[in-house]
Amino acid sequence: MRPKVFIIVVALGLFTLGSLFVIRQSNDRYAKTQESPATAPGTNLPRETLASTNLPVVEADVAAQSRIQTATMPSDSSEDAQKAYVEQRSAQLLEMAMTDDRTSLDSILSELANRDPEIRKAALEATIQFGSRDAIPKLADAASQTDDPNEKAALTDAIEFLKLPSLTEISSHSAKPVANNSTAGNKPANKGTWGKRVPPAPSPNQ
Amino acid sequence: MGIAQSNAQTTSIVSQVNIALSGFGGDSSNASPAKLSTKDVLNAISVGDTNLSFGKAARLMVVVPADGGNPTFIVRETSGHANNDTDVSSFFSTDSSSAVGDKTRYQILSISFDNGAGTDFNVNGFTTEHRGKVTGHGTGTLPDETTSLNGSVLGTGDIDGTFAILKGTITASGAKVEVQ
Numbered sequence: 001m002r003p004k005v006f007i008i009v010v011a012l013g014l015f016t017l018g019s020l021f022v023i024r025q026s027n028d029r030y031a032k033t034q035e036s037p038a039t040a041p042g043t044n045l046p047r048e049t050l051a052s053t054n055l056p057v058v059e060a061d062v063a064a065q066s067r068i069q070t071a072t073m074p075s076d077s078s079e080d081a082q083k084a085y086v087e088q089r090s091a092q093l094l095e096m097a098m099t100d101d102r103t104s105l106d107s108i109l110s111e112l113a114n115r116d117p118e119i120r121k122a123a124l125e126a127t128i129q130f131g132s133r134d135a136i137p138k139l140a141d142a143a144s145q146t147d148d149p150n151e152k153a154a155l156t157d158a159i160e161f162l163k164l165p166s167l168t169e170i171s172s173h174s175a176k177p178v179a180n181n182s183t184a185g186n187k188p189a190n191k192g193t194w195g196k197r198v199p200p201a202p203s204p205n206q
Numbered sequence: 207m208g209i210a211q212s213n214a215q216t217t218s219i220v221s222q223v224n225i226a227l228s229g230f231g232g233d234s235s236n237a238s239p240a241k242l243s244t245k246d247v248l249n250a251i252s253v254g255d256t257n258l259s260f261g262k263a264a265r266l267m268v269v270v271p272a273d274g275g276n277p278t279f280i281v282r283e284t285s286g287h288a289n290n291d292t293d294v295s296s297f298f299s300t301d302s303s304s305a306v307g308d309k310t311r312y313q314i315l316s317i318s319f320d321n322g323a324g325t326d327f328n329v330n331g332f333t334t335e336h337r338g339k340v341t342g343h344g345t346g347t348l349p350d351e352t353t354s355l356n357g358s359v360l361g362t363g364d365i366d367g368t369f370a371i372l373k374g375t376i377t378a379s380g381a382k383v384e385v386q
Binding site: 099125 | 249
């Protein structure tokens with residue numbers, strides 16, 4: 001009997017120590033989260049605002065984040081703040097798209113990895129409008145990293161779009177460069193395969 | 207907060223227009239790929255009217271009266287906090303079918319552009335319009351306006367004088383209330 005009692009006591013002791021260790025780790029992590037900077041990486045948003053959205057959070061922080069979410073339940077004001085931020089950032093990206101400077105392109109490309117899908121969408125639109133083929137490697141990276149088939153398709157389409165010669169490039173290289181056979185001249189385009197459809201006249205029997 | 211307005215001023219929703227068309231240009235024996243973005247359209251306007259010249263950060267914007275009405279197109283160049291707007295509406299025309307829906311509306315949007323110097327397009331397609339609150343600096347908030355518009359379009363045109371078959375997207379986003 002004594003060895004069995006001894007084993008049970010030791011097992012209970014180990015279990016209690018283990019439990020205390022887990023509880024302490026959890027408390028430390030929570031305390032660190034509350035002391036951490038007010039902004040979340042990749043955004044200028046307060047963590048509370050981010051937590052009130054459906055954005056993904058870093059896995060290691062899930063427990064703490066869930067507590068923050070509980071403590072700061074989504075309110076209309078935080079949702080509005082998030083929405084306002086997304087709209088403002090999207091507008092900034094599209095404004096940057098119309099410039100020609102490399103710094104703007106880098107800023108746009110950095111947002112292709114933003115957690116917010118709306119900002120990623122705006123960044124992709126801005127990349128297309130910026131029109132630089134230098135963006136293609138970053139777009140390819142983003143396409144390889146996303147699991148969303150629609151987003152992957154949009155990124156791939158953007159790569160194909162950027163590869164095309166633009167009207168400005170065509171105009172600056174020659175007067176009529178779109179036709180790549182110089183002997184072709186200005187032949188009119190063929191009529192479409194399907195001509196204009198005219199509904200059949202009703203039969204006299206009807 | 208109410209909207210400040212005087213008799214001489216109009217409250218409008220101003221959004222940035224983004225054009226991304228691609229396709230093939232050519233004739234009965236050739237077809238070569240080409241694309242046309244907003245920057246190309248701005249360049250084409252400068253070609254069509256040599257009195258117009260825009261800086262590198264110029265943006266194409268659409269201005270729609272808040273209480274409804276025809277849109278106008280402007281090119282906006284911003285220096286510091288000051289906007290310099292040039293009306294380029296004469297290069298564009300638009301039309302749309304009846305729309306269905308409330309906060310999200312669906313319609314067929316047609317938009318055409320012609321610089322009068324060999325570059326033009328006439329495209330239309332399925333367009334999704336989102337409506338909601340729009341705000342502006344010192345203008346307050348309007349509750350039921352177009353916040354964004356996204357059209358998947360196709361059509362034909364001419365790229366630098368060569369006939370082209372085109373498809374792509376035309377979007378309007380970043381809506382702001384402005385009193386003009």
